[in-house]
Amino acid sequence: MKIALFTPCLVNQMMPEVAIATLSLLEKLGHQVIFPQGQTCCGQPMTNSGCFNEAKNTTLKLLNAFKGVECDAIVCPAASCLVAAKENFHEFDKSPEAQAVIDKLYELTEFLHDVAPVTQFNRPVPKKLSLQLSCHGIRMLDLAAPSEYMGPRYNKMEALLSRIDGVKICYPERLDECCGFGGTFSVDEGAVSAKMGKDKAQAHANTGADYVVGFDPSCLMHLDGTIRRRQLPIETRHLAQILNDAL
C-alpha cells in the first residue's frame, strides 16, 4: 500500500527514532511510504484545554498537509494524537476533502492489526515486555478491551507482539490505569500527575520486564522521565521499535 506518514509534533521534534522505526518497518513490510511536508500539531493541547479557537489554525495546517495527497492510508505512531486529529479535523472542516483525509487515518497498531495485518516476523526479540495500555488508544480507538468493559476480550498490541519469537508479555498491576500524563494535566496538576506516573512506572518495573512498550509516545515520554528520575531498572520502547527489530 501507499502510506503517508503522519508524525505528530512530539514524535517529529522529540522522538524521531519512533518515526524512523515506523518508516523502516512499513517499508520492510513492502509498503511505499511518503512523508507529506508541513505537518504540525493536531491541536490537542488546545482543544483538551477547551480552547477551540486557539486550536483551529494549527489543526487546519495539519489537515492541509494531507489534503489531496495521493495515498491509501495515513498512518500515525501515536494513538492520542490520531484520535485528536480525527476529531479536530471533523470539528473545523466538514468538507468532502477533509472527510477523505479522515477516512484514511489509522493509528499504527490498528493499521498493522486490522488493515494490512502482519502475520509473520523474521527475527526473535528475546525480551520481556510490560505493555502500556494508554487510555485514548484503548478506550477511544478500541486497540484493546478496557478492563472496565465486560464484553469480549481483545488486545491488538498483544496480538501483534505475541507473534514475535522470544517475546514474553506481561502487564503491570491495575493494567490499564492512566499513567497521569494527560497533556497539560502534567503541568496544571503536577502533584497528582507525578504520583500517577510514579505508581505506573513502579508497577511496570515490578513486573521485572526489560521494556515498557506502548503505542503512545506522550505516555512513554512521561513514564521515561519518571523512570529515569527514580532510576528504575526498566526502559521505554515504542511498539514500532520492537516490531521493527523483529522484521
Add this chain to the structure above:
Amino acid sequence: MQKVIQTHAKAADIFCRDESRVDWHSKALWVLREKRDRAASSLPEWETLRALGSQIKLHTLRELPSYLEAFEAKCLSQGVQVHWAKDGAEHNRIVHEILSRHGVKKLVKSKSMLTEECHLNPFLEGKGIEVIDTDLGERIIQLNHQPPSHIVVPAIHMKKEEVGDLFHEKLGTPKGESDPTRLTRAARAHLREQFLSADAAMTGVNMAVASEGAVIVCTNEGNADMGANLPKLQLHSMGIDKIVPDLDSAAVLLRMLARNATGQPITTYSSLYRTPKPGGEMHVIIVDNGRSDMMRDKLLGEALKCIRCGGCLNTCPVYRRSGGYSYGHTIPGPIGIAVGADEDSTHSSPWACTLCGSCSFVCPTKVPLDKIIFHRRRLYAERKSLPYGKSGYMPLVGRFMASPLLLDTGMAAARVALKILPHSLLKPMSGAWGKYRELPAAPGSSFEGWVKKNRPELLVKSKGEK
C-alpha cells in the same frame, strides 16, 4: 467548618504531601473497583444491562414531565403528599414547614446527597431542629463536622484509628479503640437511641417508580427503614432525575447499582415505600435545583442518567489520589465535575481529569463522563473563565503550533538547550514537569530534518497546503 477556596490542583497538592495516605486512599477505593469487576463479570449480560440502563434513563429524561405527573397522580391516590421545589432553598423551606407543623424537634435522616446539595442540615439546625444522619459513614462525618468525601462511602477518607479517636470524644468509647466491629457496635447503640427518640424520618430516594407511585430506598444498614418505620412522619427528597417508568426498569438499575458500587449483588435493604403508615403521613419532595437547566445542554443533560453508584469515583485515578474535598463541590469525582462544576468558584475542577475515560466505561448507565468533562472545559473557554492562566498562554501556544517556522526553530532551540545546558538549569524553567520528572533526552534533529538529509525522495508537498 470554614471553607477554603482553592483550585483542585492546589488542594490535591496538599493531599499528595502525605504519600502513605494517598496510597492508602487509592488502594481502599481500588478494592471497591476490583469487587465491582468481579461482580460485573459474573453477569454474562452485564453490557446488555448497561445498554438497557442507559436507554431507560434517556427515555425517562426525554419524557420527564409525563412520568413526573404520572408519579404524582399515583402518589396522591395512595394518600402520599407531593411537593415541588424549584431549588434548594424552596426544598428546605418545605421540609421545615412540614416538620414545624408537627412540632418536630429531632429528625433522623438517611443518606441523601440531595439534602447535602441543598444544605438542609445547617438550615434545620439553624431553626432549632436536631438532625441526625444515620448511615454509619454519614454519622461519622457529621460528628466530625465534615461533608461526605465520597457519595457511597462518605467517610472513606478517615482511617479507623481516626474514627476511634472521634468516637472516644463524642460517644465515649474507650481511648485507643480502633476495632471496626466494636466501633460499629458503639455507633449502633448510639443510633438506636436516636431512632427511638426521633419525631420524624427523612430519606433520599434511589429511584421513584412512576407506575407505582413508590420510592425505592437502598441502604446496607437498614437505617432508612428503621427511621421510616418508627415515627409517624416520613419524608423523602428526590431529584427530578430519579424517576423511572416502572418496576421492570427499576429492576434493571437495581441489578447494577450495588454491583457497581461495592460488588454486592444488591443492597442489603432495597425497600419500596408507597403509602403512609396508619395514622401517619408520607411526603415526597421533588426537587429541580438546576437539573432542568442542565437538560437544556444535550450533553450535560446526559449526566442526569447517573444512578449514584459511585463507580466512577472508585475507578478515577485522579479522585483516588486527590481526595473528595479537592473538588470544591458537594459531589466529587467525575460525576461531580459533570453535575457540579458550576459550584466550583475556582473553575478548576473540569481540569482535575486526564480524560482517560475509565469512568465512562465503568458507568452502569453509560454517562459519557469524559465527554461531558471535555465539554465543560470548552464552556469555560467560551465564557473566558479558564483556570491556570490558560486564557493567557493558550493563544500563544496556538500561534506557535500553527507556524511550522516558529515550531521548528523553537523546538530546534529547545533540543539544543536540552543537549548543551545542564538540566539543573533547565528544570526550574520547565515547571511541574522538571520538578517531578527528568527532562527528555534531546535528539539531534527532528524527523523532518532527518528525512530531508537522509531520505529526501519521501517528501511530498500537499496540494492543500497554502
